[in-house]
Amino acid sequence: MRGLSPAEVVFAYPGITLADVHAALAYDSARFLFGGMREAKTTEGIKVRDKLAGLESFDGVTGSLTLEKGKVTRRPVYVVRLEDGKKVVQPYEPKK
Numbered sequence: 001m002r003g004l005s006p007a008e009v010v011f012a013y014p015g016i017t018l019a020d021v022h023a024a025l026a027y028d029s030a031r032f033l034f035g036g037m038r039e040a041k042t043t044e045g046i047k048v049r050d051k052l053a054g055l056e057s058f059d060g061v062t063g064s065l066t067l068e069k070g071k072v073t074r075r076p077v078y079v080v081r082l083e084d085g086k087k088v089v090q091p092y093e094p095k096k
Contacts, residue, residue: 005063005078011087021062028060 009016036052037043058065066074077092 005089008089011089024062028058028062031060032058 032052033048035058036048036055040047040051042048055067057067063076068074077094079090079092081088081090
């Protein structure tokens with residue numbers, strides 16, 4: 001079972017207060033870094049960097065990241081629009 005995306009939570013539970021985007025991105029960044037430390041079994045910068053550089057993806061609260069060669073990071077983007085008075089959340093995938 002998958003959890004709801006932040007956008008789905010906001011629409012499903014009107015009036016709910018979520019942490020802002022900056023808090024969510026900081027949380028994901030910390031989890032990403034601590035995961036690298038855990039995998040490297042050290043806090044030594046070069047070893048942690050090498051472990052993080054070997055990752056292909058990371059699932060965070062702000063969505064999944066795809067880590068490509070050349071330090072390119074891809075993150076899904078969602079467009080929210082009104083259609084017949086209803087909110088529609090649609091993923092946006094840029095052309096490569």
